[in-house]
Amino acid sequence: MKKLLLLGDEAIGQGVLDAGLSGAYGYPGTPSTEIIEYIQRNPDAKERDVHRTWSANEKTAMETALGMSYAGKRTIITMKHVGLNVAADAYMNSALTGANGGIIVAVADDPSMHSSQNEQDSRYFSKFALLPAFEPSDQQEAYDMCFNAYEISEKYHLPVMMRLTTRLAHSRAGIIRKDILKENEMHLPENKDQFMLLPAFARKKYQHLLSIQDELTKESENSPFNIYQDGEDKSLGIIVCGLAYNYLMENYKDLESDYPILKISQYPLPRKQIEKITSECDKIMVLEEGMPLVEEMLKGYLGNGIKVIGRLDGTLPRAGELNPQIVRKALGLPELPSEEIPEVVTGRPPALCMGCPHIDTYKVLNAVTKQYGNGHVFSDIGCYTLGYLPPYNAISTCVDMGASITMAIGAADAGFFPSIATIGDSTFGHSGITGLLDAVECKANIVVVIMDNDTTAMTGMQDSQVTGRIEQICMGVGVEKEHIRVINPLSKNHDENVKIFQEEIDHNGVSVIIPRRPCIHVYGKKKK
Amino acid sequence: MKKDIILAGVGGQGILSIATIIGYAAIESGLNLKQAEVHGMSQRGGDVQSHLRISDKPIHSDLIPHGGADIIISVEPMEALRYKPYLATGGWFITNSNPVINISNYPKMENVKNEMNNFKNKVILDADKIAKDMGTARSMNMVVLGAASNFLDIPYEKLEDGIKFIFGRKGEKVVEANLNAMKAGRKIAEQNK
Numbered sequence: 240m241k242k243l244l245l246l247g248d249e250a251i252g253q254g255v256l257d258a259g260l261s262g263a264y265g266y267p268g269t270p271s272t273e274i275i276e277y278i279q280r281n282p283d284a285k286e287r288d289v290h291r292t293w294s295a296n297e298k299t300a301m302e303t304a305l306g307m308s309y310a311g312k313r314t315i316i317t318m319k320h321v322g323l324n325v326a327a328d329a330y331m332n333s334a335l336t337g338a339n340g341g342i343i344v345a346v347a348d349d350p351s352m353h354s355s356q357n358e359q360d361s362r363y364f365s366k367f368a369l370l371p372a373f374e375p376s377d378q379q380e381a382y383d384m385c386f387n388a389y390e391i392s393e394k395y396h397l398p399v400m401m402r403l404t405t406r407l408a409h410s411r412a413g414i415i416r417k418d419i420l421k422e423n424e425m426h427l428p429e430n431k432d433q434f435m436l437l438p439a440f441a442r443k444k445y446q447h448l449l450s451i452q453d454e455l456t457k458e459s460e461n462s463p464f465n466i467y468q469d470g471e472d473k474s475l476g477i478i479v480c481g482l483a484y485n486y487l488m489e490n491y492k493d494l495e496s497d498y499p500i501l502k503i504s505q506y507p508l509p510r511k512q513i514e515k516i517t518s519e520c521d522k523i524m525v526l527e528e529g530m531p532l533v534e535e536m537l538k539g540y541l542g543n544g545i546k547v548i549g550r551l552d553g554t555l556p557r558a559g560e561l562n563p564q565i566v567r568k569a570l571g572l573p574e575l576p577s578e579e580i581p582e583v584v585t586g587r588p589p590a591l592c593m594g595c596p597h598i599d600t601y602k603v604l605n606a607v608t609k610q611y612g613n614g615h616v617f618s619d620i621g622c623y624t625l626g627y628l629p630p631y632n633a634i635s636t637c638v639d640m641g642a643s644i645t646m647a648i649g650a651a652d653a654g655f656f657p658s659i660a661t662i663g664d665s666t667f668g669h670s671g672i673t674g675l676l677d678a679v680e681c682k683a684n685i686v687v688v689i690m691d692n693d694t695t696a697m698t699g700m701q702d703s704q705v706t707g708r709i710e711q712i713c714m715g716v717g718v719e720k721e722h723i724r725v726i727n728p729l730s731k732n733h734d735e736n737v738k739i740f741q742e743e744i745d746h747n748g749v750s751v752i753i754p755r756r757p758c759i760h761v762y763g764k765k766k767k
Numbered sequence: 768m769k770k771d772i773i774l775a776g777v778g779g780q781g782i783l784s785i786a787t788i789i790g791y792a793a794i795e796s797g798l799n800l801k802q803a804e805v806h807g808m809s810q811r812g813g814d815v816q817s818h819l820r821i822s823d824k825p826i827h828s829d830l831i832p833h834g835g836a837d838i839i840i841s842v843e844p845m846e847a848l849r850y851k852p853y854l855a856t857g858g859w860f861i862t863n864s865n866p867v868i869n870i871s872n873y874p875k876m877e878n879v880k881n882e883m884n885n886f887k888n889k890v891i892l893d894a895d896k897i898a899k900d901m902g903t904a905r906s907m908n909m910v911v912l913g914a915a916s917n918f919l920d921i922p923y924e925k926l927e928d929g930i931k932f933i934f935g936r937k938g939e940k941v942v943e944a945n946l947n948a949m950k951a952g953r954k955i956a957e958q959n960k
Contacts, residue, residue: 244790244800269806273806354806407829409805411800411802411803412800412801485828488827489832562828562832563832574833575835577851578851584874585873585874586814587777587813587846589778589812590813590869622811625811
């Protein structure tokens, strides 16, 4: 059979489609975006009319998917690791409601923070929620596991996490497809109180969740993805999770000793195999992409049990993603001969594109705020965060989706003036609207700049939920109509735009300024 | 057979097209392939790289280890130098010599050239000029691919098929321009041998 060349993300997209998907929900976020993008352009998904438009944020996505599961159909929710924080309320409670139609929660972590503000490890969330998780080591497993994940999800009536990391999400390899499964017929939960979490029900459901943990562990022990490869040299046993397995195997041929290896790609941990490797080997090395979850569990708080080496004792770096040379060093192998980066090479950080509308907005902001000194602009997550870098140096903060508006309110409450927020149109739709409602309610003296470029630019031009309705949303939330100002951020309008910004800074209350001009990439596409 | 290739450049210069064509040619030749890409924030004018691994045996890591690359293929000279630690002893260094200067502290070209001359096995060509002289300035990346084509152990016709595959929907003219650009790059590399 001919192989399909797919990114890890795309393998998940193809996997869920072939395993009977009826609806995909998510919010774009690197490195998870390509799962839904793949489903969106897939002809079979179109033919079957699989739901595949973006949601306003990860929480609405997760809840919508719960609704589809309630109706008996298979669904997937996709997000980046920090998106799971937004969806956490729904995710944690879904452990108690469980699933009717199969649910896959696909979360792509970004160790080393290539395009993120932290490197949290989503496996902690699955452990926290007491829910099963899969962690593929390659693209084929990512595809195959979609079938297993739906099976487990419907067998135990639980959502199942699919945890990816950047290097798998954004790496291509050939995939062999399986036979396609039919979508589920619509059917409501057999138990009519399944999705009812009144305390009396929730307590019972929590007991049930606790009671099936042993069965979930058995599933992991019998999983085709958790592989025990015995070895003769028991001086070291290697426990290796997900993608890290590839880095181990990359170096395996150079190892002089034949150590037992336990590859883990399905959680909760396979207890039987862990017992075997820890009882037979003198020392355990844990290789895991992300935070030292398994290592900590094995080592225990006092570290006086099994001898475990990994990220906590410095055998591997505590932070950042793994790679072949880090694992090579941890295994005690000599480095391959290689040379240093020549000194002439300088950094080339990402920058706002030539002709980007944000550039003109930041020039206006800088011209207006100069008189007040530094540090007056709170910002958010998107291309415009690059406005922190020279030559703009226009913003001071970037924390999480929507925090620009709410931080501006808090600073204004402290007496700070002027207090300005800059937020992109898509980020505003994701998590800015509720903050603006707070601002209106407390009559905060802030200026909110909603930089409307007609798209979700940073992640690659996905539709934005608020396109065409930003003014109505602001008015609906309660911002006065005369203090919602739309401007065109072009250099020829600079002086006029400076004047408008000054007027709104001088207005004591909530002002919204909407610099509106399409991202040059969107503009380019539409012109064609 | 095993070829580990680092592709390098600046966001927007078209290294992913090179990767896709080599990838297509490799799969069509019945080889295994893994190709790690950079998406997201760094694409905005920053440095970008792709790890492309081709082999007739199973490939484990998506990333090439330091000291493991058989070839560096770059569409920008300083970006080519950035990945020097990846190059294996005796590996090939193939790059466009024309810089993209979108930063204020870009090094002196003389220093960049000196560094490039330190490589023993190299093909350095002004791919921008070659493409421009042919009237197809946008095919610069295909000139670089052509220069590397002799070192890939993949039949040249398969690379041509790859160009037809990825540019086919843009029309005959675009396909022709890219095929010619690749041919021009290949010729220069052969002359330098």
